[in-house]
Amino acid sequence: MTNxxxxxxxxxxxxxxxxxxxxxxxxxxxLYSDEWLETQLAFKKRMSESGLETRFDDVxxxxxxxxxxxxxxxxxxxxxxxxxxxxxGNLDGQFGALAAWLAASWLKETYGPPLRTFEVVALAExxxxxxxxxxxxxxxIVGLANPSDVQNITxxxxxxxxxxxxxCGFTLPxxxxxxxxxxxxxVELHIEQxxxxxxxxxxxxxxxxxxxxxxxxxxxxxxxxxxxxxxxSYRRDTVHAFSRICCESIAKANAxxxxxVLTFGKVxxxxxxxxxxxxxxxxxxxxxxxxxxxxxxxxxELEADMQRICHEMEIGIDIDLWMDEAPVPMDVGLVxxxxxxxxxxxxxxxxxxxxxxxxxxxxxxxxxxxxxFMPSIxxxxxxxxxxxxxxxxxxxxxTLALMLHQLAxxx
Amino acid sequence: MTNxxxxxxxxxxxxxxxxxxxxxxxxxxxLYSDEWLETQLAFKKRMSESGLETRFDDVxxxxxxxxxxxxxxxxxxxxxxxxxxxxxGNLDGQFGALAAWLAASWLKETYGPPLRTFEVVALAExxxxxxxxxxxxxxxIVGLANPSDVQNITxxxxxxxxxxxxxCGFTLPxxxxxxxxxxxxxVELHIEQxxxxxxxxxxxxxxxxxxxxxxxxxxxxxxxxxxxxxxxSYRRDTVHAFSRICCESIAKANAxxxxxVLTFGKVxxxxxxxxxxxxxxxxxxxxxxxxxxxxxxxxxELEADMQRICHEMEIGIDIDLWMDEAPVPMDVGLVxxxxxxxxxxxxxxxxxxxxxxxxxxxxxxxxxxxxxFMPSIxxxxxxxxxxxxxxxxxxxxxTLALMLHQLAxxx
Numbered sequence: 001m002t003n004x005x006x007x008x009x010x011x012x013x014x015x016x017x018x019x020x021x022x023x024x025x026x027x028x029x030x031l032y033s034d035e036w037l038e039t040q041l042a043f044k045k046r047m048s049e050s051g052l053e054t055r056f057d058d059v060x061x062x063x064x065x066x067x068x069x070x071x072x073x074x075x076x077x078x079x080x081x082x083x084x085x086x087x088x089g090n091l092d093g094q095f096g097a098l099a100a101w102l103a104a105s106w107l108k109e110t111y112g113p114p115l116r117t118f119e120v121v122a123l124a125e126x127x128x129x130x131x132x133x134x135x136x137x138x139x140x141i142v143g144l145a146n147p148s149d150v151q152n153i154t155x156x157x158x159x160x161x162x163x164x165x166x167x168c169g170f171t172l173p174x175x176x177x178x179x180x181x182x183x184x185x186x187v188e189l190h191i192e193q194x195x196x197x198x199x200x201x202x203x204x205x206x207x208x209x210x211x212x213x214x215x216x217x218x219x220x221x222x223x224x225x226x227x228x229x230x231x232x233s234y235r236r237d238t239v240h241a242f243s244r245i246c247c248e249s250i251a252k253a254n255a256x257x258x259x260x261v262l263t264f265g266k267v268x269x270x271x272x273x274x275x276x277x278x279x280x281x282x283x284x285x286x287x288x289x290x291x292x293x294x295x296x297x298x299x300x301e302l303e304a305d306m307q308r309i310c311h312e313m314e315i316g317i318d319i320d321l322w323m324d325e326a327p328v329p330m331d332v333g334l335v336x337x338x339x340x341x342x343x344x345x346x347x348x349x350x351x352x353x354x355x356x357x358x359x360x361x362x363x364x365x366x367x368x369x370x371x372x373f374m375p376s377i378x379x380x381x382x383x384x385x386x387x388x389x390x391x392x393x394x395x396x397x398x399t400l401a402l403m404l405h406q407l408a409x410x411x
Numbered sequence: 412m413t414n415x416x417x418x419x420x421x422x423x424x425x426x427x428x429x430x431x432x433x434x435x436x437x438x439x440x441x442l443y444s445d446e447w448l449e450t451q452l453a454f455k456k457r458m459s460e461s462g463l464e465t466r467f468d469d470v471x472x473x474x475x476x477x478x479x480x481x482x483x484x485x486x487x488x489x490x491x492x493x494x495x496x497x498x499x500g501n502l503d504g505q506f507g508a509l510a511a512w513l514a515a516s517w518l519k520e521t522y523g524p525p526l527r528t529f530e531v532v533a534l535a536e537x538x539x540x541x542x543x544x545x546x547x548x549x550x551x552i553v554g555l556a557n558p559s560d561v562q563n564i565t566x567x568x569x570x571x572x573x574x575x576x577x578x579c580g581f582t583l584p585x586x587x588x589x590x591x592x593x594x595x596x597x598v599e600l601h602i603e604q605x606x607x608x609x610x611x612x613x614x615x616x617x618x619x620x621x622x623x624x625x626x627x628x629x630x631x632x633x634x635x636x637x638x639x640x641x642x643x644s645y646r647r648d649t650v651h652a653f654s655r656i657c658c659e660s661i662a663k664a665n666a667x668x669x670x671x672v673l674t675f676g677k678v679x680x681x682x683x684x685x686x687x688x689x690x691x692x693x694x695x696x697x698x699x700x701x702x703x704x705x706x707x708x709x710x711x712e713l714e715a716d717m718q719r720i721c722h723e724m725e726i727g728i729d730i731d732l733w734m735d736e737a738p739v740p741m742d743v744g745l746v747x748x749x750x751x752x753x754x755x756x757x758x759x760x761x762x763x764x765x766x767x768x769x770x771x772x773x774x775x776x777x778x779x780x781x782x783x784f785m786p787s788i789x790x791x792x793x794x795x796x797x798x799x800x801x802x803x804x805x806x807x808x809x810t811l812a813l814m815l816h817q818l819a820x821x822x
Contacts, residue, residue, distance in 0.1 A: 194640025211639060215685055227674035227697045228622060228766030229605025230790060232665050239675050240661050246654035254643050263638035264650050265685045267678050274626055274676045274695040284685040286638045355639030379641060 001106075005401070006394040008102045013393075016043065016098055017090035026087040026384030029094075030130035030155075032060070032164035039082055043097070043122055050105050052120065058177055059140045060170050064101055064120035066108060068408065071116045075180075076408040077367075078103070078118075078187040078400065081126035081137055081359055088127075089386020091376075095393070096189045097122040103401035107409055114408040116184065126359050130155045130164075138362035143179030147172050179366065185334060185407050186363040189372045189400045191388055193356050195379030203395040204349035205373030206338050210361045211259065211288040211353055212327035214299050218245075218306065221316035224271065224279025238281035239269050241315045245306050249285075252301070259353050260289045260298060290327045290353045328361040334370035341402055347395070372399050412517075416812070417805040419513045424804075427454065427509055428501035437498040437795030440505075441541035441566075443471070443575035450493055454508070454533055461516050463531065469588055470551045471581050475512055475531035477519060479819065482527040486591075487819040488778075489514070489529070489598040489811065492537035492548055492770055499538075500797020502787075506804070507600045508533040514812035518820055525819035527595065537770050541566045541575075549773035554590030558583050590777065596745060596818050597774040600783045600811045602799055604767050606790030614806040615760035616784030617749050621772040622670065622699035622764055623738035625710050629656075629717065632727035635682065635690025649692035650680050652726045656717050660696075663712070670764050671700045671709060701738045701764045739772040745781035752813055758806070783810050 019039035020029030029035045040062045044054045052064035062082070068074065080096025100120040107114070123137030131153050139145035150161045151172060162172045192198075197205050222236030246264045253262035263286040269278035285302065289295035303319055310317040335351075342349040354360075354371065363369045374396035377387045388396075430450035431440030440446045451473045455465045463475035473493070479485065491507025511531040518525070534548030542564050550556035561572045562583055573583045603609075608616050633647030657675045664673035674697040680689035696713065700706035714730055721728040746762075753760040765771075765782065774780045785807035788798045799807075 192640060193637055194642070195645060196640075196642060199645065213639070225790060226604055226767060226792065227676060228624070228672065228699050228768075229603060229607075230672065230766070231605070231607060231669050232661075232672055233669075234606060234610065234790075237661075237674075239678060240657060243654035243657035243661075243675075246651060247658050250643075250648075250651050250654075258642050258644075261639065261641065261643055263648075263686070263688055264654075265638055265680070265687050265689060266683045267650060267680050268683070269676070269678050272677045272679070274697050275674070276676050277674055278676060286685050288639050355641070356637060357639075379636060379645075381637065 002394045002398050004106060005102060005397040006390055008106070009390060009393050009397065012098060012102065013090065013095070016094055020084065022087055024087060027084045027090050028086050028088065029082070029084040030086070031083050031125040031136065032168045033130070036083060037168045040122060043082070047101055047120065050101070051108065052101070052104065057140065058170065058173050059136065060124040060168060061137050061141060062122040064104070066104060066114050066118045068114050068117040073182055074116045074184045075182045076116050076118050076185045076187070076404060077121055077183055078189070078404060079121035079123060080188050080190055081123040083125045083127050083129065085127050085129045085382050087384055088382055089384060091191045091386055091388055092193065092381050093126060095191065099189045099397045099400055102397050103404050106401055107405055111405070111409050115411065116408045118404065118408040123359055131161050135359065135362050138359040140177045141180055142363060142366050143176060144362065146176050147174065183367045186360065186367045186369045187372070187400065187403055187407070188358060188360045188369070189374070189396050190358055191376045191381060191386070192373040193376050193379065193381035195376065196352060197350060197373060197375035198377065198379065200350060202348050202350045203375060203392040204342060204347050204399050205352045206335060206342060206349055207354050207371035207373055208330055208335050208351055209290040209353045210328045210358060211290050211355050212292055212295050213286065213288045213323055213325045214295060214321060215323035216285040217320045217322060218283050218285065219318040220281045220310065222279055222313070223277070225277040227275040227277055230277060235277050236314050237277050238315060239278045241310060241313050242267060242281045242283055244309050248305055248309070249302050256298060260287070260294065261355060262287050288355055292326050295327065328364045330360070330364060330370045331368035334368050337406065338370055338372070338403055341406065342399065345402060347399060372396060372403070413805045413809050415517060416513060416808040417801055419517070420801060420804050420808065423509060423513065424501065424506070427505055431495065433498055435498055438495045438501050439497050439499065440493065440495040441497070442494050442536040442547065443579045444541070447494060448579045451533060454493070458512055458531065461512070462519065463512070463515065468551065469581065469584050470547065471535040471579060472548050472552060473533040475515070477515060477525050477529045479525050479528040484593055485527045485595045486593045487527050487529050487596050487598070487815060488532055488594055489600070489815060490532035490534060491599050491601055492534040494536045494538050494540065496538050496540045496793045498795055499793050500795060502602045502797055502799055503604065503792050504537060506602065510600045510808045510811055513808050514815050517812055518816055522816070522820050526822065527819040529815065529819040534770055542572050546770065546773050549770040551588045552591055553774060553777050554587060555773065557587050558585065594778045597771065597778045597780045598783070598811065598814055598818070599769060599771045599780070600785070600807050601769055602787045602792060602797070603784040604787050604790065604792035606787065607763060608761060608784060608786035609788065609790065611761060613759050613761045614786060614803040615753060615758050615810050616763045617746060617753060617760055618765050618771070618782035618784055619741055619746050619762055620701040620764045621739040621769060622701050622766050623703055623706050624697065624699045624734055624736045625706060625732060626734035627696040628731045628733060629694050629696065630729040631692045631721065633690050633724070634688070636688040638686040638688055641688060646688050647725050648688050649726060650689045652721060652724050653678060653692050653694055655720050659716055659720070660713050667709060671698070671705065672766060673698050699766055703737050706738065739775045741771065741775060741781045742779035745779050748817065749781055749783070749814055752817065753810065756813060758810060783807060783814070
């Protein structure tokens with residue numbers, strides 16, 4: 001079975017990756033671009049040829065369907081997004097859609113048609129790389145997309161969302177597309193985009209939750225001073241204040257332990273020159289946790305710590321919390337089922353959380369949802385160097401197929 | 412005497428400041444600009460009218476001379492630079508030249524001609540604000556300027572140094588101008604550009620040394636990682652490493668105490684975005700001290716600390732020491748003489764070092780040199796808001812006059 005999928009991946013992944021191959025490296029397949037349309041049409045044709053009924057929905061999500069013989073109105077859905085970031089890799093997104101098709105094809109060959117309806121989905125968009133909107137594909141399936149949110153947005157070249165959509169033969173719905181009522185489960189296979197699986201030499205991750213995120217922009221205001229003529233005791237140095245905040249907070253994050261992560265990704269001192277004590281420093285905080293209360297409590301502590309440090313140093317502080325996304329747990333029943341399956345099949349798996357966002361988090365609040373991770377070599381993604389060993393990819397598709405078999409091909 | 416100088420300053424400072432007044436604020440008087448030439452010519456005319464023999468040297472340093480009746484070949488020199496930074500204040504530089512002239516005029520009125528020759532000097536350039544060269548004025552007086560160093564440099568508009576010089580009527584010497592052999596002392600009056608005098612409510616600073624400076628650019632190389640999918644223990648976070656270095660080093664600088672100062676003025680993480688652990692961070696260090704050995708020992712300790720922290724965190728470090736200027740002590744005899752004078756006259760003075768560079772440091776190695784500081788309101792300089800209370804300016808000129816009286820008007 002693993003050998004079958006290894007061969008199937010080698011036969012199809014290079015072909016699918018040829019659509020949107022970027023001369024500058026990797027894959028660039030932005031929503032409603034020519035490359036995007038070519039990909040969806042080619043994938044549609046190939047799925048049709050393999051015996052699936054294919055269709056687009058109003059916004060360009062592509063489906064490949066095997067109608068259930070016993071429960072035709074109960075749909076098990078699997079796939080991921082077909083779009084990529086600029087110069088992205090050839091796994092993030094598209095491999096989840098490809099894998100759902102490979103799994104379904106094998107299941108159909110092996111067991112005939114499913115009892116429940118099974119659908120592959122190649123979601124139109126997740127990355128937000130062309131237009132300032134994310135999860136356009138999945139949000140339209142679960143009734144969370146409002147056309148008015150995109151009708152006036154444009155890409156970096158000034159091309160409107162609706163214009164790009166029309167060029168691909170789709171029309172922006174005049175009102176929100178209602179949520180599908182027939183979905184009984186959504187299963188997403190995706191690369192980890194981290195190196196936890198790799199470091200632990202495990203090919204399979206069973207995702208139990210997608211982290212919540214809080215993002216802040218902090219502005220410290222002290223006093224710009226001459227680096228030579230201002231004795232240390234006269235200074236209100238905002239880079240020093242930032243450093244104290246960063247050190248204390250990361251020490252606290254380390255003490256708290258997984259799954260909490262804390263990142264000070266951006267630091268912009270002013271005037272940012274060698275011989276001036278920086279009078280102003282802007283920096284960002286990105287904090288994630290799978291537990292909403294823990295995330296809230298930890299960041300509240302950080303906020304209090306920052307206030308205290310700045311008070312001590314006579315530095316003004318402005319704290320702007322501009323992103324506050326709650327963690328999304330995966331469906332407990334599906335996670336248990338997947339875990340039991342891994343145990344039974346003797347798969348080398350790890351129960352873990354996702355530190356990145358995925359389409360699964362859009363489905364999970366209303367559709368029983370689970371995710372399967374495969375390792376990322378060196379944890380790299382969103383990069384032409386994104387890669388996973390072929391054996392691990394095959395193991396991922398196999399696990400997906402076994403799970404889909406239980407969900408759609410058995411009672 | 413103080414009242415006399417207060418009036419004299421009010422009568423002349425606004426006039427001198429009118430040359431190069433910038434519509435955008437403050438004073439912009441760059442070397443060999445029209446404004447620069449106008450200033451020097453106006454000051455020359457005014458000094459001539461007051462009875463001083465005036466002349467330019469080859470590079471545009473302006474002198475006003477009172478020939479000594481007893482020791483005509485021994486010259487006591489006082490002044491400062493006439494150029495300014497872009498949108499600078501009206502004290503940094505020019506006030507030292509103006510003050511030397513006001514002091515000389517009063518001394519001549521009061522005591523007649525000096526025993527030793529006295530010269531006011533309005534140095535052509537100190538700031539390096541137009542061309543990438545500093546101390547052009549003073550270096551040409553003490554034989555330290557090499558014409559070949561400037562002959563091919565240009566300003567931001569592409570105008571060559573020699574071209575600008577020619578436009579003002581000066582010609583680049585074909586070989587270094589030899590050092591003047593007749594100088595017996597140089598005395599420079601300048602604003603502090605810090606707030607030590609202000610904070611201590613003292614109008615006069617007697618400078619005993621100009622700090623040495625070491626400037627570094629440090630590059631830390633870790634690993635850029637996804638802020639969500641990379642557990643804390645997997646990170647090689649260069650902003651965290653920078654913060655540890657900054658905190659430890661500043662704590663050490665505070666423990667070391669004055670006159671050491673340490674500044675982390677510039678921090679440039681990469682990619683500098685909220686959701687990526689910064690894989691690379693460049694930052695600067697500016698460290699100053701009046702004692703060469705202490706400066707060297709302290710920065711050597713910093714270097715070792717940085718190496719240790721980076722080793723612990725598995726982060727690469729490149730340490731580039733690109734400025735290493737030795738401290739310059741003022742002449743011990745002149746400092747004692749000036750201190751004794753302040754004591755005798757019951758002036759409220761402070762013995763202190765200069766944290767900024769000044770023309771005095773160019774003279775000091777070969778000419779007995781001392782400096783007198785006046786307070787800067789809020790420590791501000793290089794800014795249109797640069798200001799000193801008129802009473803403090805007058806006190807500064809009075810102190811200068813008393814010192815020059817001892818040096819040139821008495822045996």
